[in-house]
Each structure stands twice: as structure tokens, then as C-alpha cells.
Amino acid sequence: MHEKTAWADPATRRAWRRTAVFRCAAVLGWMAGFPAWLFAVVMTPVWLLVVWMPVLFVGIWYALLAAVAASSLMGMRRVLRVYPWQAGIAEVRSKKNGSTQFLVPNPERPEKTVGLGFGGVIGTGRHFWVRAVKSGQVTTAWFAGDPRYLGVMATPGPRNLLQVAQREATDSRMSPRKRGVSPGARALARAAGARVGED
Incomplete structure (x- = not known):
């Protein structure tokens, strides 16, 4: 590599943009899952809550991981x-x-x-x-x-x-x-x- 900084390389900027699109899409995808979960809860029998509640907690955890990953984008660009x-x-x-x-x-x-x-x-x-x-x-x-x-x-x-x-x-x-x-x-x-x- 001969560039003074990694960001000076066009391939790096493309890679960063791809990473940004993927991570932001992941956050939106997990957030969009909540209305789908709510719809499933409303449209199914009450006893199925024993299934839907763990699904909600898993969804929240993965949404948080996705949000943390997306929040690192600006720090990554700074480096x-x-x-x-x-x-x-x-x-x-x-x-x-x-x-x-x-x-x-x-x-x-x-x-x-x-x-x-x-x-x-x-x-x-x-x-x-x-x-x-x-x-x-x-x-x-x-x-x-x-x-x-x-x-x-x-x-x-x-x-x-x-x-x-x-x-x-x-x-x-x-x-x-x-x-x-x-x-x-x-x-x-x-x-x-x-x-x-x-x-």
C-alpha cells in the first residue's frame, strides 16, 4: 500500500460504504421485525406467548448488537x-x-x-x-x-x-x-x- 492514509485508497472508501449500508440495513431490519412480532402476537392464541416472548428478547439483543456495529462506522472512518x-x-x-x-x-x-x-x-x-x-x-x-x-x-x-x-x-x-x-x-x-x- 502506497497511500498516505487508508482512506485515500478508493477501494477502502468503497469497502466502508458497503459496510455502512450492510450495518444500517441490519439495524432497520431488526427494528422492522418488531411490528412483525407484534402482529404475530395479536393474531395467534395467547398461550403462544411462551414462544413469542423469547423471540422478542432475542430480537432486542440482535438489534442492540446491530446498533453498536452501526455506531462504530464514524470511528472506523476516523481511524x-x-x-x-x-x-x-x-x-x-x-x-x-x-x-x-x-x-x-x-x-x-x-x-x-x-x-x-x-x-x-x-x-x-x-x-x-x-x-x-x-x-x-x-x-x-x-x-x-x-x-x-x-x-x-x-x-x-x-x-x-x-x-x-x-x-x-x-x-x-x-x-x-x-x-x-x-x-x-x-x-x-x-x-x-x-x-x-x-x-
């Missing part, structure tokens, strides 16, 4: 506007708890890797990254970002965009990472939307 793609540097493996782990070289100590995770939550087992890694279909990935803070994973192309982050880079209840990170790297991470603390 892609700051960092370039690094092709094939991320090792991908499946963990016993059903989640996916990405191992990315530390930018300032390339001999060491930093782990980023995805999945392990009820409802994420059918996500592309969990399925593809578990089956061995995907073993390496493109990465844009700083693994000590946050980034975007992709399969070559780029395709199948996924935002990943260290918890302390996004959770205000935790102290942001400062140790072992240069001022320049922290400035880039801040521009990408990570919590890096005060200088």
Missing part, C-alpha cells in the same frame, strides 16, 4: 483517515471462548506483538471474523491503526472492515495508556479518536 493500511501484518487466531484474537506488531518494538480481540459475546458467533478465523479461512489480515490503542482490520482488498480497540483507549473509567508510547504515536492515536491522556 482510516489517519493511518495507512499495513498489508498482512496481523496474525489472526481463534480463542477457546469463541472470540477472535488479532496479534499486531508493536509499532515501536516490532519484535513484540500486541493483542486485540473481537467476539466472545452471545450473538457474535456468526460474525464473519469469528466464522472465517475458526474455519481457518483467514489467518492474516490488513491493519490500519496503532494496536496499543485502536485500529481497523480487513481482509485483502480491503474487505470485511472491523474496528477493534483496547478497552483503555475507549473506556473513560480506565486510565489511558501512556507508557512506552512516543509523543508522535500518541498524537496520531488522539487524532484517530483514542483516549491517550494528557501530555
Whole structure:
């Protein structure tokens, strides 16, 4: 990759737009399921509520997962506007708890890797990254970002965009990472939307 940032690549912008359409459609689809559920409840015998209530709870959970995925779109674009793609540097493996782990070289100590995770939550087992890694279909990935803070994973192309982050880079209840990170790297991470603390 020769572009200064991943976003400068037209293929990245197309991949982001495809991701945005899919995620927004998923949210609308799950929301549209509620009137269908209500219609089914009204049109069937009362005793069938023992079936329809679990369906409602599952629908709400998947709608929340879809909403969270859609809410990450702007953060993903922000990362892609700051960092370039690094092709094939991320090792991908499946963990016993059903989640996916990405191992990315530390930018300032390339001999060491930093782990980023995805999945392990009820409802994420059918996500592309969990399925593809578990089956061995995907073993390496493109990465844009700083693994000590946050980034975007992709399969070559780029395709199948996924935002990943260290918890302390996004959770205000935790102290942001400062140790072992240069001022320049922290400035880039801040521009990408990570919590890096005060200088």
C-alpha cells in the first residue's frame, strides 16, 4: 500500500460504504421485525406467548448488537483517515471462548506483538471474523491503526472492515495508556479518536 492514509485508497472508501449500508440495513431490519412480532402476537392464541416472548428478547439483543456495529462506522472512518493500511501484518487466531484474537506488531518494538480481540459475546458467533478465523479461512489480515490503542482490520482488498480497540483507549473509567508510547504515536492515536491522556 502506497497511500498516505487508508482512506485515500478508493477501494477502502468503497469497502466502508458497503459496510455502512450492510450495518444500517441490519439495524432497520431488526427494528422492522418488531411490528412483525407484534402482529404475530395479536393474531395467534395467547398461550403462544411462551414462544413469542423469547423471540422478542432475542430480537432486542440482535438489534442492540446491530446498533453498536452501526455506531462504530464514524470511528472506523476516523481511524482510516489517519493511518495507512499495513498489508498482512496481523496474525489472526481463534480463542477457546469463541472470540477472535488479532496479534499486531508493536509499532515501536516490532519484535513484540500486541493483542486485540473481537467476539466472545452471545450473538457474535456468526460474525464473519469469528466464522472465517475458526474455519481457518483467514489467518492474516490488513491493519490500519496503532494496536496499543485502536485500529481497523480487513481482509485483502480491503474487505470485511472491523474496528477493534483496547478497552483503555475507549473506556473513560480506565486510565489511558501512556507508557512506552512516543509523543508522535500518541498524537496520531488522539487524532484517530483514542483516549491517550494528557501530555
